[in-house]
Amino acid sequence: MELKEAYETICTYLNESEKRKLLESNLTGAFKGGVVKPIYKDLVKQHLPYIDYPFKDEMDNVFCYRQNDEKPGLNVLHFGGVYYLLDPSSAFVPNQFSKNDKTNLVLDMCAAPGGKTITYAIKHPNDLIIANEISLSRANELAKNIERMGLANVIVTCMDPQEINDSFNSIFDRILLDAPCSGSGMFCKEPKMLEDWTYDKVIKCSLIQKQLLKKAIKLCALNGEILYSTCSYSNEEDDEVIEATLDESIEIVNINSSFDTYKTKYGNILFPYIFNGEGQYVSKLRKIKGDKIDINLLKSNNVDKIEKQYVIHPLLKKLPAGLKIIKPGIKIYDNREHSKIIYDNDYKFLCPIKKVEITYEQACSFIKGSEVFLNTNYSKKEEVVVTYKDIPLGYGRIVSNKIKNLLPKGLYAPNIRL
Ligand SMILES: C[S@@+](CC[C@H](N)C(=O)[O-])C[C@H]1O[C@@H](n2cnc3c(N)ncnc32)[C@H](O)[C@@H]1O
Numbered sequence: 001m002e003l004k005e006a007y008e009t010i011c012t013y014l015n016e017s018e019k020r021k022l023l024e025s026n027l028t029g030a031f032k033g034g035v036v037k038p039i040y041k042d043l044v045k046q047h048l049p050y051i052d053y054p055f056k057d058e059m060d061n062v063f064c065y066r067q068n069d070e071k072p073g074l075n076v077l078h079f080g081g082v083y084y085l086l087d088p089s090s091a092f093v094p095n096q097f098s099k100n101d102k103t104n105l106v107l108d109m110c111a112a113p114g115g116k117t118i119t120y121a122i123k124h125p126n127d128l129i130i131a132n133e134i135s136l137s138r139a140n141e142l143a144k145n146i147e148r149m150g151l152a153n154v155i156v157t158c159m160d161p162q163e164i165n166d167s168f169n170s171i172f173d174r175i176l177l178d179a180p181c182s183g184s185g186m187f188c189k190e191p192k193m194l195e196d197w198t199y200d201k202v203i204k205c206s207l208i209q210k211q212l213l214k215k216a217i218k219l220c221a222l223n224g225e226i227l228y229s230t231c232s233y234s235n236e237e238d239d240e241v242i243e244a245t246l247d248e249s250i251e252i253v254n255i256n257s258s259f260d261t262y263k264t265k266y267g268n269i270l271f272p273y274i275f276n277g278e279g280q281y282v283s284k285l286r287k288i289k290g291d292k293i294d295i296n297l298l299k300s301n302n303v304d305k306i307e308k309q310y311v312i313h314p315l316l317k318k319l320p321a322g323l324k325i326i327k328p329g330i331k332i333y334d335n336r337e338h339s340k341i342i343y344d345n346d347y348k349f350l351c352p353i354k355k356v357e358i359t360y361e362q363a364c365s366f367i368k369g370s371e372v373f374l375n376t377n378y379s380k381k382e383e384v385v386v387t388y389k390d391i392p393l394g395y396g397r398i399v400s401n402k403i404k405n406l407l408p409k410g411l412y413a414p415n416i417r418l
Contacts, residue, residue: 030188033065036082041061050066057257076364080388084145091115092275092277093116096257121151132159133157140326155329169219179230180209183197226284238264260274295315311330366394373401374398
């Protein structure tokens, strides 16, 4: 199917001028973007002069650039977990929870590869996010991304969300449900999505989405919020899912953002002709009837063994049993098993060993797997954290005037750019 015909078929609710603008915005190419840890905004701009921070308010740590030959994924800062690349409209979604000042327990039901979890976790370092993914290979990819970003407030689980047991009902303050979908909002970025698109797929996704949203409503605490999103423009996967699932326990909440969106009956669509990004649908729901289980009042579990190996969020101790956890936090430094380096919530090192700062050029060769030569001769052989601009890149061992590379081979990035 041609793109024009696809939009005629799918976006029947748009008028002719809107459909034309949508088509034109697709032909001019996608905006790409990323989310940055706030303290590194200026540093990232220096390293990637082609980016912009065009968003304000809740999106002020999201950057944007036109699709081009630049490769921000091959930069030392990216390797060091300073930023995560994702579509700006995807970053919009987890920023739409209402403000509160408590420690929230958050569930991301379909979290891989991790863009929305990471956007949220950076913004809310005190909250605990359970980032769940049904597919093991994708959950492993998600865990790797969380590790690279050094986020100790995320637990990665690998489960079918329907398997989350009833002890978790009414427990979550916030739920992200970024459902699997037919992907029409990604036609621009991934032309393959257009080739593979069928109406049958829309209907199959719609059934799964309704089941997932029902489950989210059960898991959500009284006064808790759910953000339901897809990257589909099909009404069957967007407003119709909300309509079919709405009951007296739920109310729709208006999204009060300073950004323009296309308003639908129950949600908002970020079309690329309105917002610099790919297409995204999002609806915000609040639970107004039901229980609220205060997790702080639950009995504490013994997590001694995990605590010795990982930096964990205190709420992990309070979680009911039954989660299939593949990553409970960030691995603590252990000189037999080189972990990712750990920060606390203010990005201060928690790692107990010496740091050695190197230049950008040295950092590139370190990340490629080489030894780093130093101007100083050290008499003591010791294990160190190698840093660039104080950003931890990995472990090394100082031997006289060089740092032997202790990065796990699987982490080498041979294509990193100078
Ligand atoms: C749109 S993607 C999630 C993207 C993610 N939120 C992010 O921001 O990076 C949807 C995810 O749902 C998962 N999925 C597929 N079928 C599912 C099902 N039946 N139940 C739950 N998750 C499913 C997919 O493996 C995929 O990772």
